[in-house]
Amino acid sequence: MLKLFRYIKPYRGAVLLVLIFTFLQTLSELFLPTLMAGIVDDGVSQGNIPLIWRIGGIMVAVAAGGVICSIVASYMAAKSATGLGRILRQKVFSHVEKFSLQEFDRIGTASLITRTTNDITQVQQVTIMILRMLVLAPLMCIGGILMAVTRDPGLATVLLVVIPVLALAIFLIAYKGIPLFKVIQTKIDTLSRVTREGLTGMRVIRSFNRTTYEESRFQEANEDLTQTSIRVNQIMGAMMPVMMLVMNLATIAIVWFGGDRIQNGHIQVGDLMAFLQYAMMIMFSLIMLSVMFVMIPRAQASAVRINEVLQMKPDIVDPDQTGRAVHGKGHVVFDDVTFYYPGAEEPALTEISFEAGPGEVTAVIGGTGSGKSTLISLIPRFYDVTSGNVKIDGLDIREMSQEDLRSKIGFVPQQALLFTGSIADNIRYGKEDATDEEIRHAAVVAQADEFISGMEGGYEAPISQGGGNVSGGQKQRLSIARALVRRPEVYVFDDSFSALDFKTDAKLGAALKSETTASTVLIVAQRVSTVMDADRIIVLEEGKVAGIGSHAELMESCSVYQEIVSSQLSEEEIA
Ligand SMILES: Nc1ncnc2c1ncn2[C@@H]1O[C@H](COP(=O)(O)OP(=O)(O)OP(=O)(O)O)[C@@H](O)[C@H]1O
Structure with missing residues (x-):
């Protein structure tokens, strides 16, 4: 103390x-x-x-x-x-x-x-x-x-x-x-973990009829804490x-x-x-x-x-001396990157090398768990590579300050997250000094303007906790608008179009193209239709590159890609 x-x-x-x-x-x-x-x-x-x-x-x-x-x-x-x-x-x-x-x-x-x-x-x-x-x-x-x-x-x-x-x-x-005081603090931890899961997971809990189960889990944690507290108070x-x-x-x-x-x-x-x-x-x-x-x-x-x-020392820290970018504007290079999650025995990514330049769209596709999200989370340095390096404009990202690095990136996560505040506040999160016009433009490109205008209050309409009052697809579009308003050098979309219908997905793709002509765009996607037009498609399988090339090239040379394409086409045909 x-x-x-x-x-x-x-x-x-x-x-x-x-x-x-x-x-x-x-x-x-x-x-x-x-x-x-x-x-x-x-x-x-x-x-x-x-x-x-x-x-x-x-x-x-x-x-x-x-x-x-x-x-x-x-x-x-x-x-x-x-x-x-x-x-x-x-x-x-x-x-x-x-x-x-x-x-x-x-x-x-x-x-x-x-x-x-x-x-x-x-x-x-x-x-x-x-x-x-x-x-x-x-x-x-x-x-x-x-x-x-x-x-x-x-x-x-x-x-x-x-x-x-x-x-x-x-x-x-x-x-x-x-000794019982120490025990009490850990029991409070357990209680707050159960409470948190019970409150944030409300929809899943209800839909699976697990309310009674969650209540009993809470009661158990609550009772456990109460009993220890009573014991302490009896002694005291x-x-x-x-x-x-x-x-x-x-x-x-x-x-x-x-x-x-x-x-x-x-x-x-x-x-x-x-x-x-x-x-x-x-x-x-x-x-x-x-x-x-x-x-x-x-x-x-x-x-x-x-x-x-x-x-606790954060694993990811800024270098004592930051380096200077050598060339380009948002040129991303993965050079023989291997990455292990802490404590994992198998690497999540193995010897990944590719380049993604400004004006190009690079897509990453692969089965679930193949390492797509892991790959792109290395770009904003959410984790550091185990070996090899990630460079932007010729400079290893570990030699940049995290603020500089992240200011270059517009990141749209797999799970869209909104904050309490207005819609405009949420888009402005990407750029603090964004004007109303910039916000509206970003929303138009993200195909969000239409539904925002339909909401009471428009851009000033409130977003409730966790974005509970908008749909999954609307959340995704607002989260895309937040990245767009930043006008970054590198766009990273982590499966950010999954909740959109095919028509909106296609419209958004076309609008994005004209918006991102000078930027490097990396897109993780499950749907072949989203990545087909990309300049470069990286096919991942179990953390390794199974093939890199355009759609046509991969259809010729990459069996994994062919499998993905044929599985989706047949699915669509069945549907
Ligand atoms: N925080 C973590 N700690 C340990 N292992 C992890 C962590 N996140 C992911 N993994 C593991 O790394 C591997 C790759 O996961 P990743 O999320 O990158 O896959 P993905 O291709 O994006 O999958 P999906 O399409 O389902 O999102 C998986 O085997 C997963 O179990």
Whole structure:
């Protein structure tokens, strides 16, 4: 957790004020019982009314001072801790944004969400407590012991028994409870993963009548978390009654022995009252310390999870020195590229070499799982090649900054993703400063203008979460428009026409042609009709190139391509 505390730096001043004001508050609290002893012994028992008024006045002033110090310290502690929470959330989020897809796979999205929210809240709450109790508890404990001993060293022997008993009780409870806190955090991860899948997969769940199954899965995760939380709370719940029992027994012992000592003339009534209060302070400070000892490991479990994310080095980083493109504008070259997914024994791509130049359309076709998506995901550096290299304009893409590289590319993913906002916002995502005219033009080319104009509000029509209020084909077209508005040097379409009917597919193909004359276009497709006119078709089979050439060339020379063509033609004929 200490590692996380370095992020509190901007709140140094506030932290210092917390320490100073807590120190003053503790002094005032330690002073009050002594003043009260003075009132009882010198004022009440002697009948000295003016003295009672004078000391009473001082007590009010000291107590008021203590209250003010406490308020200021609490405010400053809350301010610093919530500030720390804000900084941590920001740091974790922006660090995670730099992750490659590999790191996302490694930790899991649900866990990343819990770590950014719940875990940071744990650290934030404990920080408030630490700031407040760090000075208060030890000072009150040591100060209380000193003051009690000065009141009556003889009576202080009671404390020699009470303090170890209290410490032992705290230790036993913490020993049982602390390991369970770690378990709770992982169970929250599971619950948020199940919740996420249950909510995002609602359509599939309903269509397969799996609502009851999902409910029971959720109930199981929920119950599991609840049971562990109950167990922790049972253990922690035992803490207070045990402490109170020890404290009450200690009070009885102090009054018992104190009464004797008053009768023997060792101390006065006021001394006993003050002693009792100091004993209470000592025991309360021990309770505070015990709460801290319980809460810190809990936050520590969260801090470890946060640090794990912050210290994770993204696999894909920018080079120290970026190189300069040698020639061309969007000339893509794959040079003997082999790629293994992390941990995979077989390569997803083997020795792939081809070139795709500006003004050309290069299509990639192949059966499912043949490596088409993997191939094009290497271009924006979603993953780095295992061997060989990918070059754009003569420069290895690992020598470019990721921002430069991606600014050259208009990527349309296999699964179209829209954000909440208007239709125009979603298209503008491709180019922040796009004018309304540019947005409309992109939509026209993407064959989206017609349905957008038919929607209430047109380009300002809202898109609901995940694009739930538009069809799959409409989503694809909006996602294509988003890439088009960018006017990139390289277009990458990952099976982005699959949800379009043949007529729209053909119209879009023709419109795209005139739009992309100066760009390099890479298209992954399942349909032969989409790729037939491409300048170059790459046929993939099990991650290897089975053939490269035009439709006519491949029909002559590539048996895999011939199979794909004949299977589709017969399918269409059957249909
Ligand atoms: N994130 C990943 N981690 C590990 N292996 C993966 C990952 N993504 C894909 N693969 C594997 O790599 C191979 C190629 O997958 P890829 O998605 O590139 O195929 P594809 O040709 O695009 O298939 P489709 O047409 O069904 O989309 C498959 O065997 C797949 O199991």
